[in-house]
Amino acid sequence: MNCISKDYIGCSRLAAAEGMVLLKNDGNILPIKAEDNVAVFGRCQIDYYKSGTGSGGSVHVPYSVNAIEGFKKCEFINLNEELAWKYGKFVEENPFDNGGGGWAAEPWHQEEMVLGDELLSSIRETSNKALVIIGRTAGEEQDNHDTEGSYRLTELEMDMLIKVCSHFDQVVIVLNVSNIIDMSFTNDERIVSSLKGILYAWHGGVEGGNALADIISGKVNPCGKLTDTISYQISDYPSHSSFDGDVMNCYEEDIYVGYRYFETFNHQAVQYPFGYGLSYSDFTIEVKEAKIKGEHILVKVGVTNTSDQYFGKEVIQVYYEAPQGLLGKPKLQLTAFAKTQLLKPKEEELLQITIPISSLASYDDSGISGKVNAYVLEAGEYKLYVGNSSKNLIECTIGENNGGYMVESLVVVEQLSQALSPVISFNRIKPGLLNADGNYEKVYEEVPTKKSSIKNRIISNLPNTIRYTGNKGILLSDVKEGKYSLESFIAQLSSDELQTIVRGEGMGSLKVTYGTAAAFGGVGSKLLQKGIPTACCADGPSGIRMDTGETAFQVPIGTALACSWNVELIKDLYTYMGNELQDHKIDVLLGPGMNIHRHPLNGRNFEYFSEDPYVSGTIASAITSGLKQGGAVGAIKHFAANDQERGRSVVDSVVSERALREIHLKGFEMAVKDGEATSVMTAYNPINGIWAASNYDLNTTILRNEWGFKGIVMTDWWAKMNDPVEGGQATINNTAAMVRSQNDIYMVVNNDGAEVNGYKDNLAKAIESGHLTEAELQRSAINICEFILNSSAMKRPIKTEGIKAIVSATNKDNVAAISLNEEVEVGFTKDSSLWVKVDKDGIYRLSATMRYDAFNSAQSACNLLMNNVFVTTINLNGTGGNSVSKKVADVQLYEGDYLLKLDFVKPGIEIIGIKLIEVE
Numbered sequence: 001m002n003c004i005s006k007d008y009i010g011c012s013r014l015a016a017a018e019g020m021v022l023l024k025n026d027g028n029i030l031p032i033k034a035e036d037n038v039a040v041f042g043r044c045q046i047d048y049y050k051s052g053t054g055s056g057g058s059v060h061v062p063y064s065v066n067a068i069e070g071f072k073k074c075e076f077i078n079l080n081e082e083l084a085w086k087y088g089k090f091v092e093e094n095p096f097d098n099g100g101g102g103w104a105a106e107p108w109h110q111e112e113m114v115l116g117d118e119l120l121s122s123i124r125e126t127s128n129k130a131l132v133i134i135g136r137t138a139g140e141e142q143d144n145h146d147t148e149g150s151y152r153l154t155e156l157e158m159d160m161l162i163k164v165c166s167h168f169d170q171v172v173i174v175l176n177v178s179n180i181i182d183m184s185f186t187n188d189e190r191i192v193s194s195l196k197g198i199l200y201a202w203h204g205g206v207e208g209g210n211a212l213a214d215i216i217s218g219k220v221n222p223c224g225k226l227t228d229t230i231s232y233q234i235s236d237y238p239s240h241s242s243f244d245g246d247v248m249n250c251y252e253e254d255i256y257v258g259y260r261y262f263e264t265f266n267h268q269a270v271q272y273p274f275g276y277g278l279s280y281s282d283f284t285i286e287v288k289e290a291k292i293k294g295e296h297i298l299v300k301v302g303v304t305n306t307s308d309q310y311f312g313k314e315v316i317q318v319y320y321e322a323p324q325g326l327l328g329k330p331k332l333q334l335t336a337f338a339k340t341q342l343l344k345p346k347e348e349e350l351l352q353i354t355i356p357i358s359s360l361a362s363y364d365d366s367g368i369s370g371k372v373n374a375y376v377l378e379a380g381e382y383k384l385y386v387g388n389s390s391k392n393l394i395e396c397t398i399g400e401n402n403g404g405y406m407v408e409s410l411v412v413v414e415q416l417s418q419a420l421s422p423v424i425s426f427n428r429i430k431p432g433l434l435n436a437d438g439n440y441e442k443v444y445e446e447v448p449t450k451k452s453s454i455k456n457r458i459i460s461n462l463p464n465t466i467r468y469t470g471n472k473g474i475l476l477s478d479v480k481e482g483k484y485s486l487e488s489f490i491a492q493l494s495s496d497e498l499q500t501i502v503r504g505e506g507m508g509s510l511k512v513t514y515g516t517a518a519a520f521g522g523v524g525s526k527l528l529q530k531g532i533p534t535a536c537c538a539d540g541p542s543g544i545r546m547d548t549g550e551t552a553f554q555v556p557i558g559t560a561l562a563c564s565w566n567v568e569l570i571k572d573l574y575t576y577m578g579n580e581l582q583d584h585k586i587d588v589l590l591g592p593g594m595n596i597h598r599h600p601l602n603g604r605n606f607e608y609f610s611e612d613p614y615v616s617g618t619i620a621s622a623i624t625s626g627l628k629q630g631g632a633v634g635a636i637k638h639f640a641a642n643d644q645e646r647g648r649s650v651v652d653s654v655v656s657e658r659a660l661r662e663i664h665l666k667g668f669e670m671a672v673k674d675g676e677a678t679s680v681m682t683a684y685n686p687i688n689g690i691w692a693a694s695n696y697d698l699n700t701t702i703l704r705n706e707w708g709f710k711g712i713v714m715t716d717w718w719a720k721m722n723d724p725v726e727g728g729q730a731t732i733n734n735t736a737a738m739v740r741s742q743n744d745i746y747m748v749v750n751n752d753g754a755e756v757n758g759y760k761d762n763l764a765k766a767i768e769s770g771h772l773t774e775a776e777l778q779r780s781a782i783n784i785c786e787f788i789l790n791s792s793a794m795k796r797p798i799k800t801e802g803i804k805a806i807v808s809a810t811n812k813d814n815v816a817a818i819s820l821n822e823e824v825e826v827g828f829t830k831d832s833s834l835w836v837k838v839d840k841d842g843i844y845r846l847s848a849t850m851r852y853d854a855f856n857s858a859q860s861a862c863n864l865l866m867n868n869v870f871v872t873t874i875n876l877n878g879t880g881g882n883s884v885s886k887k888v889a890d891v892q893l894y895e896g897d898y899l900l901k902l903d904f905v906k907p908g909i910e911i912i913g914i915k916l917i918e919v920e
């Protein structure tokens, strides 16, 4: 807890509270009043979720406050203690089911306690209000399903609600969920009249329970707004028929994601709109002025808190409606937002919102507007709307006009070239005629396919070779001090060294902070000799993941943060996290995750922000800027269109160039341009046939050449690559294709595998055959070294690998120590120990035969300790049940006995046999 200050904790608690979204508050059931007595139902009052699952949730936390603890600590909440005790007992007898603790094994929900009428009647005697907490989780490699217990309530949960609603007429449901869930149950006639309040509390990190108490008690006035549309039925989402494919998903909805779709084609299907959320206060919103100033539209909005009682904040959202033109446009698109300060009762704030006119442009990928591959403003009226949700808007007139911003004739805002376009032809939706009910008719048009030659593009942009000079004794620190240019430093790197530097090592490399995701940069002795430090990266995004079990703070999940719409607060929060990363000698946080919420069932939606790219880009920029201010770097991920977890490394995202640019890449573009992101993680999936990690248009044409990105691009862990020109099969060792696309670092080869090409990648062969030039390797080496030069790794002394020495211990356990000269069968699957005998002093290599019965990208880890000294973290990916033998660690030992302990932090791995032999 050394670097977890009170301010960090307070900031996270406030962010969790501000991210909660109040959807219903009939009769002002909330906040709880002094005279109320509250009965809290649902086991998640104890088993309160703080985060989703997988790499994004695997933080070992020093503590975590659940809902009931939060309520108990809150002086304004009178609890029904009898019921709290009952749930305590129930959870004790029916402990949390974590599915065994393995990768993607945790169930989406926990089984509820069955409620009897007798209990309910007795509880009702003391309590006048009931709170029902429903919990859900999901995560990496575990999408949600449209089934009970996942997207829908279970029978037992529904039964609980019906019973509570039949005894109480004042009921609030609290959704401790990682993602939106089906809300149709709220209209069930058996509960509708008693269900007065609905609160999306999301997963709030370790302070989640305190934050919930703050909202329920009124200490914090709700001010969160949905960053997704909740529709009545899941089949209403336009991506529903093209989600969860086995081979590919054709993004037929095109740019019409979320409210862009609903407001254009099916506005009646919306149960809770994008941007919506209630407060305990009321606010009046008045547009004071809207005018053109140079290249911008300036909007001044007065917001008054009309409440007599509550302090509060409001989020003002500005949308626009572009003329349909020939391209076709969504009826609404968010273009700016601003959150007020905490306004006293009756206080007014004047918000000044600036909108670049260029941001109203659409991308023409077909040429129908008259310009092809360009952002254009088609002629016509661009109407502006201001309000506090996508459904509660007032039209705002600009200047002296009686209407919006007028464009007389087509304006080209930015001329680009065709990039990343599909090779498969398919149809996308487009607005047709406007119907009387306010919806546009849905028509279809063919998506333009690829015409440009990637081969020519790559060849004509090949970098020039820097002539190899051999070692001139120039260190990277000399470049930092301005004594030599980076080019002259790179000129010293041999082909082998250049190949080494594009390989990251992990997980759990001993070269960097133990238990983290990867080491990169100085991963080989020769690179270290040249003064390249070993940089470290760790998951992310909601806290630092260290698989050793080392603890770190955990903040709310991405969706919760985004729902706060509080850019400053999020920036502050990640500044604290940047400091924490620095304290742990970690340079890069693997996050923010910022894929678009294309479909509600994506398991990793919790790490991401919104269905809207402007919200995603703004929140991601706040995070990258905050981390930078705190001394670290955020890797924006997963670039791009990684929109489902099932089959994530094979399922092709087939998307039009327009939808990519306007929706799926837009947030990343903002994080690069506004958030100054200097690190990108590519996705596992192919995009239009080319895997992200070897996709030249993605990583070079768009990211670097168009957006001006300066920094490193890394793959996702054990990603696959295929040929950037020909496409075809993808493999994990086509690193040449990766370098060619200018994805700089392969994450990850095994520990100590970078220098010896542990993954048997094809770099040397490709150089030899001319499929890759050394100049391309040098280009990536420059990207990596430039990044490291600006990172905190540069400030740390170069750590050369030493061999750990461990002294022998007195064997007090009364068990004979065994010799491990030959592999001894152990079969350890959970925390175990073994006394081991060493006959003479020397350097010993511990190796093990192990297996993990899971698919390749599943992760499992255990710590190895000898005489209670940490030696290493053994990480193993799913081996499909096959056994593998691996070096575990080299250690200096002395004659005597050693207690070898295995501490299974991430279960799944099975240590079948162990051997400890002296190294010659």
Ligand code: BGC
Pocket: 055, 140, 517, 539, 540, 590, 637, 716, 717, 857
């Ligand atoms: C995930 C990434 C994560 C990486 C390292 C991958 O499985 O997709 O988001 O950062 O592992 O843990």
